[in-house]
Structures are given as C-alpha cells and as structure tokens.
Amino acid sequence: MILHRIRKRGRGLVALGGAAVLAATLIQPADAATHRSGDLAERLQQTMAGLNFGDVLDTTPPGSAQARALRAQQQAEPARPEHAPAVSAAAATTIHQQPQVDVAVIELDKKGRALSSGNVLMSPKYKDGVTVPVDKNLHTTAVRYRLWDTDQWDAANGQGTTDTVPGRENAPLDFMEPYPASIIKLMVGFGIMQLVDKGAIKLSDTYAYTPTKPSDRCEGATTRTIGEYFDRMITVSDNGAACTLIKVMHEHGGVDWLNQEFQDMGLEMLQLKGTDPANGDWSPYVTMSSLDTAKLLMLINGVSGRAWTAPNGKPVTSDVLSASSRAFFMKELGEQGWNNVLSTTNYCGYSYPTQGMPQRIAQRWIGADGTVTVNDDPTDGKYVYPAQPCQDAAEVTFAHKTGLTAFAAGDAGIVHSLPGKAKRDYIIVAFSNLGWRYIDTNRPMNPPVQPAVNRTEKFAKLGRAMDDYEARR
Template structure:
C-alpha cells in the first residue's frame, strides 16, 4: 500500500511574528462598548435569547450616549496556515490576544500543527466582563499546567463548518444524500430554530452556509442526531487531534445548539485544510495514524468549497459587499460570488436594511479583486469571526493560505471612527478585521 506523501517542511516563526505585529498594530482596545458592564443596556442585552443572525430585529436599542471605551483588551484568536501548491502546510502562525496578552502571544505548535501549550477555557461573557477576561471551565482536559491560559471566544455561526463536515461524511457513507427530501419536525420550540419545514438536504446545507440560516442548521443537526452523527463526529474530532472542535450541547429534539460548542482558530484552520484538499498526509493524529483529505470524498470536498465560495456575507476579513462605502475600509481583495449581485450591480443577501442590502455597485471591487475566499462568518452581540480558504485569481500574485479569526467583538462593540449611522448606513462590526484581512493578504502576496 502506498504511503502518504510527507507534508512540506513546517516553519512558523516569521509568519507568527508578522501576525502578532499586525494584531498589536490594529489596537483592538480602541473600541466603544455600547453595553458597558453593569449598565441598563447590558442587562437588556443579557435578557435576550442568543442570536446567530447579526443584530436581530428584537434586540434592545443601545443608547450611544451611554457607550464607553471598552474596559479591557478584547479576546482575539487568529491563525494563518500557508499552503504549497499541493495544499500542504509550509508554515503557520497562531496568536492569542486578551487582557493578559495585550500585545498578543504566539502559540507554539509542533510538526503536526498541534499545541498543548494553551489551557483553553469555555467562553462566558459575564466572566470576561468581571474577571479580567479569565474563564474557569476547561474545554480540553489535562492542561492545568499549560503556560497560556485563554478563554476562547464563542465561535458563533462558524460552528456551521462542523455541521457541514458531519453532514458530508454521512453523505459519503451513503447514510443520506444531498438530493433526498427531509421533513424537519421539531418536538420542542426554540428561539433559534424554525418550525416544521421540508427541503432537500442540499437545500438546507446551502442555506446554512451561504446565508447562515439558523433554521437550516437546526434541521441538519437533527438529521445528524437521527443517525448518531453528533457523538460520532465529536469523537472523530478528538481522534484527529482537533481538540477544540466540539459540537457539544446540541438538542436532538430540535437541533438547537448551546454555548458549550467550542472551536479554536488553529483547529478550525486545520479542518479547512482538509476541506481544501491535501496531497498525502496533512498531519499525524495522536494515535499515530496519518490524517488525509480522504476523510471526505473528492466530490464532498468540491461541494463544500463551492458552498463556501458562494458565501453571501462578505463583510469581516473581506468587505467586498461594502464596495463604494467610505466605511468600513476595504478588506481582503476578494471576488465574491455573482449570485448576490443584482441587475443594478449592488449586493442583496436578505432584506435587512442595516446589513443585508448594500447601497453601491460592487463592480469596481470585483474588477480589482486578487483572490477567492471560500469562507464562513459568524456574528452575535459578543462574537465576531471569519474562517476560510484563500487562493489567488488567475494572473494575480500567487497566494494559497487559510485564515481564521475569532473574537468577542460582536455588534455590542463599535469603532471609535465609525461614521454617524444617519450619514453612513449602520455597520454591525468593527472594521479592524477588514484591516487584518487586507494586511495579511498583502503579506502573503509577497511570499
């Protein structure tokens, strides 16, 4: 039997150093908190059910007059993995930022892009506000003496990458098909999930990834429960050495998920590396077995990448949806899917006037694009992130890399330079991630 091709030589120092310097230079502490700890706004926000769809219509109004400067350095977790032409890792960098690590701390990784140097803690917003950013609940056992103690931000809708990975493995096993019709019949109500619906598995998958539909996600998690796929998937992540990928606390009655779900930027980037496709061995699992992209079939990987490439929400590390706006700044120079571009040249993802219907034609940014970005975003009041695969467009400077960012900087927090919403349409996230995406892409273009 042919042995897997060994991965390209791993080196991370230069990339990690550049990533740390970039994050420190962005001054993530220069933000405004519209719901300061202990305020009436904070209490109203805490009383709302968790939302995964940006700022929901029933969210409490946050009085700008009561806003204050963010009281401590936010939690930001970023990883970049550089790839060779065969999809193999050539270098990586992971940097964690928090009140304890105000300039960011580089996470040491071994030759398998794995770390045991971080004592990861489960996200708790109250603890972050009141306990100097320190968490108390371990998410990975046996890390009591790890040199870095870090409360990992809630991944928000980026959890849908884990769900998609599990669903496509059920497809590869022949348990389900993308074309089959599924009648979602929840037996328990949920604020996040929808009522009974009937669609094909593929339609649910498409809605989950491209428009971040929570109802579709609940439906697919319920599908996984009905086939024993959730517990199996969680065990598989552990077997692969992806310790922080944990789809925990899901409800088999309706497919809803809980704050117990965890992801780290490093493990998410490694998952995306498998989805992208690796020639030979990607890394060695803790049990000594080689991990390869064969964990998903070629057709499933292609389908997953296509869905991620059709992402509607291009507004975190990339900001092509906001082409023509004076704010937020231009992020990664991404060419977006034409699927969302109307006859007038503007992007419409949904009917939300604050973040779903965009004002200006995106053709100038499409013409100037340098890369494709197959990705998934996530946003709540206290979480914002983006995770995806970057490849250069034909004729552009060559780059192939994966970038993942998690943070607690959801729509509760605003940039100090954010224009008056009466002049500039509301933007429910900081533009610092767009600056991060642009800076890292420029660095990668020079590699």
Template sequence: MLTATMVQPADAATHKSSALAARLRAAMVAQNFGDLLDTTPPGSAQARALDAQPESESGRPKHAPALSAAAATTIHQQPQVDTTVIELDKKGRPVSSGTVLMSPQYKNGVVVPVDKNLRTTAVRYRLWDTDQWDANNGQGTTDTVPGRENAPIDFMEPYSASIVKLMVGFGIMQLVDKGSIKLDDTYAYTPTKPSDRCEGATTRTIREYFDRMITISDNGSACTLIKVMHEHGGVDWLNQQFQDLGLDMLQLKGTDPANGDWSPQITMSSLDTAKLLMLINGVSGTAWTAPNGKPVTSDILSTSSREFFLKELGDQGWNNVLSTTNYCGYSYPTQGMPQRIAQRWIGADGTVTVNDDPTDGKYQYPVQPCQDAAQVTFAHKTGLTAFAAGDAGIVHSLPGQANRNYIIVSFSNLGWRYQDANRPNPGVQPAVNRTEKFAKLGRAMDGYEAQK
C-alpha cells in the same frame, strides 16, 4: 517537543514559520483593539437589557439599533482575539503557520507554539463566558481540553458563533459519503421542542438546507442538519472523530436532538478550524499525523463532497469581516482583503442583496469596481452575535494576480456590542454592526502573502 511554530510535515516544503507568526502578531497589535467602544458597558442598563434578550445569531439582530444608540464607553480591557494563518503550497500542503492569541493577559499578543503536526499542548483553553470575561479580567474557569492545567498559556476561547456551521457541514458531508443520506433527499424538519434560534416545521432537500446554512448563515437550516445528524448517530461520532484527528478544540457539544439547537458548550479554536479547512481544501498526501499515529488525509471526505463544500463556502453571502466587498463604495468600513464575491448576490443594478434587511442585507452601491479590482477568492464562513465576531476561510489568488494560497481564521468576542470610534452616524449611511478592524487585518495579511 514544541517549537516556534515550525511546520515540517514529511512531504511538504519547509519554511520559517516564525516570520509568519511575527507578521501576524504585528498586524494584530496594529489594530489597537483596545480603543473600541462598548455600547453595553458592564453593569449598565444597556447591558442588563441585552442580558434579558435570548441569544441571537443573525446578520442584524432586531434589537441592535437601540443598543447601538446608547452612550458608549471605551472597552474596559483588551478583548479576546484568536487568529491563525496557514500557508499552503500548490498541492495544499502546509508550508508554515502562525497562531496568535490576545487577551487582557496578552495585550500585545502571544505566539502559540505548535509541533510538526500543527498541534499545540501549550494552551489551557477555557470555555467562553461573557460575564467572566467582563468581571474576571478575561479569565475563564472551565477547561475545554483535559490535561492542560500546567500549560504556559491560559486563554478563554471566544464563542465561535455561526462558524460552528463548518463542523455541521463536515459532519453532514461524511454522512453523505457513508450513504446514510443523499444531498437530494427531501427532509421534513419536525422539531419536538420550541427554540428561539431554530425555525418551525419545514421541508426542503438536504442540499437546500446546506446551502442556506453556509451561504446566508440560516440558523434554522443548521438546526435541521444537526437534527439529521442526531438521527443518524452523527454528532457523537463526529465529536469522537475530531478528538481522534487531534482537533481537540472542535467540539459540537450541547446540541439538542429534539430540535437541533446548540449551546455555548460548543468550542472551536482558530488553529483547529484552520486545519479542518485544510482538509476541505484538499491536501496531497499526509496533512498531519494524528495522536494515534495514523496519517490524516483529505480522503476523510470524498472529492465530490469536498468540491461541493468548497463551492458553498465560495458562495458566501456575508462578505463583511476579513473581506468587505459587499460594502464596495462605502466610506466605512475600509476595504478588507480584495475578494471577488459570488455573482449570485449581485442584482441587475450592480448592488448586493443577501436578504431583505435594509440595514445589513441590502447594500447601496454597485460592487463592480471592487470585483474588477479583486485579486483573490475567499471560500469562508462568518459568525456574529452580540459577544462574538469571526471569519474562517481559504484564500486563493485569481489568475494573473500575485500568488497566494493560505487559510486564515479569526475568532473574537468583538460582536455587535462593540463599535469603532470612527463609525459614521447611521443617519449618514446604514449602520455597520461590527468593527472594521478585522477588514484591516485581512487586508494586511493578504498584502503580506502577496509580497512573498
């Protein structure tokens, strides 16, 4: 039986999850996602130009500025947003959770009911299709989880973009634990098929590919590691494991063994992604019970693999969605959750450089004021395309700060196609290629957690 988001694992403290879900829903409604501007309105010349481009997943797509300069109109319907927060105790065990979905059908958000294993059968998840979202009132037509035809909530899940790299990383670390590969193995990537997303032949260690995939969201490295997984039978095995664990929406489907490229068939939900992060973070005892009745624990990864994964997530370079420390000193976007970022990105002049792109990789102002004011760490992964923007990570308080331990994941279709009405003219400061509404959401939820 499904309950109102109450989480009661046998070995965890209990908490009224309904309060968390209600707070999350209120915070999402407060963002007024429906007042965003669409730079490529359906049917416009700009939309046709974007459709002609190959799918791009980058910190700053090279063709974005021209589209951003186009005359924009208010988004024509409520966007798709899927957000989960799971609160943890000091041993990493789930205390409470809240999952809220927004769409044209659920303009004020709908709380997703979950059972004691943080699982839901109340949502009929549909595969993302931008054209269907534009023209079909946000309704999808392709089911991603079988047997949900009579589920009370019908929701087309936004594309996960680069957050898919969490699944890839999880699969790679399991291959390491099995002894199939080693992090310091040198691997020569030799694709047998060209790809717009993947790079040409390269040779690096698995560790280097992993670091580039997570910290700077390098697509070529992700392609390489997916190809490695295919060569060891790891992709099909991983997909089956996700199903066995009850993580129905984690599906690394449609990947190409010739080059490691991936397709829009890949799916993730905020709830299942948050549960995956809970395993990476570490849980004392049973995290939840799988559909086959077996306990799910953090032993699914070795301690060393979890620690390596967490360090990589903590070294994230793109701190610009739920957290915005990279933009310290800017008038826009607003400050997100008060995160302390990894020192590796901060240069001698105190500014952040992730890559050499002056519009989204090199930041203008010293970040030390925000580092000094930081209250939390955020081990996370972001994602961005024209049609998708999201963030997924683990939050812990810094010493001396109000205690918080929680996971937050948000997926949306609000990629760089959409802008805030209050975004400064790019001539005033470099353009920001995503909405600041997720920074506001991250700040609101972190403030809620800090007060508890």
C-alpha cells in the same frame, strides 16, 4: 515524512517590540517548495498589536442599564445571525480591557500542505498578543483553553474557569476562547458531508423538519432537500437550516460520532456539544479554536497525502471527505453571502468600513443594477453601491464562513489567488468577543451605515494586511 524547522527564541516568554511571544514553529513537507524568508507568526502578532483592538467602544459597558437589559435577553444568535439590533453610542465608553482575539494563518503549498503557520492569542493577559507554539502536526499543548463566559470576561479580567480540553492545567498559556457563533456551521457541514459519503443521506433527499420542542433559534416545520438546507446554512447563515441538519445528524448517530472523530484527529477544540436531538438547537458549550478550525478547512480544501499525524499515530488525510463532497463544500463556502468581516466586498463604494482582503464575491448576490442583495433581503441585505469596482480589483477568492452575536464576531476561510494575480494560498481564521455590542470610534452614526456594520472594521484591516503580506511572500 514531515520535516519541521523551529526558529528558537528561547524557552518561555521573550520580548518582541514590547510584546510577549513564545517560540513559533515553521513546518515544511519534505517535497514542498523551500520555505520563503520571514516569520508568519511574528508578522501576525505585530499586525494584531498594531490594530489597537483595545480602543473600540462598548455600547453596553459593564454595570450600565444597557448591559443589564442585554443580559435579560436571550443570549443566542438572532434569527438572522449576521445582522444585529440597532445600537446607540449614547452610553458607549472605551472597552474596559483588551478584548479576546484568536487568529490563525496556515500557508499552503500547491498541493494543499502546510508550509508554515502562525497562531496568536490576545486578551487582558496578553495585551500585545502572544504567539502559540505548534509542533510539526500543527498541534499545541501549550494553551489551557477555557469555555467562554461573558460575565466572567467582563468581571474577572478575562479569566475563565471551565476547562474545555482536559489535562492542560500546567500549560504556559491560559486563554478563554471566544464563542464561535455561526462558524460552528463548518462542523455541522463536515458532519453532513460525511453522512453523504457513508450513503446514509443524499443531498437530493427531501427532508421534512418536524421539531418536537420549540426553540427561539430554530424555525418551525419546513420541507426542503438536504442540499437546500446546506446551502442556506452556509451562504446566508440560516440558523433554522443548521438546526435541521443537526437534527438529521442526530437521527443517524452522527453528532457523537463526529465529536469523537474530531478528538481522534487531534482537533480537541472542535466540540459540537450540547445539541438537542428534538430540534437541532445547540448550546453555549460548543467550542472551536482558530488553529483547529484552520486545520479542518485544510482538509476541506484538499491535501495531497498526509495532512498531519493524529495523537493515535494514524495519518490524517483529506480522505475523511470524498473529492465530490469537498468540491461541494468548497463551492458553498465560496458562495458566502456575508462578505463583511475579513473581507468587505459587500460594502464596495462605502467610506466605512474599510475594504478588507481583495475578494471576488459570488455573482449570485449581484443584481442587474450591480449592487449586492443577500438572501433577497431588501432591508438588512441590500447594499447601496455597485460592487463591480471591487470585483474588477479583486485578487483572491475567499471560501469562508462568518459568525456574529452580541458577544462574538469571527470569520474562517480559505484564500486562493485569482489567475494572473500575485500567488498566495492560505487559510485564515479569526475568533473574537467583539460582537455587535462593540463599535469603532469612527463608525458613522448620523446617519448610520446601511446595511448596519455590526462588527469592528479592524478585522477588515487585518484581512487586508495579512493578504498584502502573503502577496509579497
């Protein structure tokens, strides 16, 4: 049985430090430890409001020649999605409206069950952030989610026009969800591991990727094992590997089945839509929300018993993946190479960006000289200073996936404390439209930081602040 406790703040909107906030929900399994004092949702909202996301600079402001040139380009992830073209601050102006940001945090007990949650949306309509009410199943019907459209965000005060979840026309909150970018690879990985569990494929199987349609995002013919493609997709965010695995899913009927399973589990915003069976490419119609992504990560992390009850009344448990598949998935997420959004250990020793959550990164990326090199890339993946000082100061592991385009930046992962450190176990997910188009006012440009810092450091500050909060709880 799941019990829940609601701190009532009145119906509708109420004031909190000048911010609009809806009633937040704290949830507590019956046999979990007593929930500690404090309100996670309020702290998250206050932290986000204090970061002043609205003071970043737009290097391609609407109507500028730079904006027209960017629109003329293909608006897909680059071949190496965690990197970006060099940008100039010459035409940069302060972003013309509050950016679109969606952040969720779920605190976990020692059995992986939810103790409390917080979900905050920020947009031109909700400039200081608004807290999303959720029920005892970590579910909300209070948000009318709209499909991301950059032109509509630029020109229509952040207002989208295409609904992504039906039947929400009268929801009290209206929010155009940022494009999830490479974080969609969590959905792909989940689908692949289910095929493994069904016996349809093995991680050791050698697969020859032979696309029958060209794609700028996908690669040409390749041959690797399924496990090697999976590793490249998660740890270095290789788009070609993701295309390959989506094609594998299509060949086994796994894409439509996966999308229906997400709906059945009550994860309505997890939609791997518009994928091409000819090459595995995907479309702008893929969607994720921070809350549903956090719930998916909760299943991957492992939950004792029921995680939540689905809309059809059936319990949702971690048995959707086998223990071995969850362990493999967690290992891959823990070996993430691009630690540069909520955590910034790759940039250890740099004065910019600031250090995010105190994460210990995978040793596989640290060379004999003590510096980090991701994907054997001597240009974009080679960091300058030794990482050991930050490794020594680390307090947590962070099994996560990042995402980046010109119009999107995010991070989603599972945090556990290292032995001997202040205890915390939680999931944190952040989506935003603050991709490499936007830069901080204090970002060094002459000379620029190398490798390039291609998203605002405000997410690193958010990661540090929320981890400090969890460490004190």
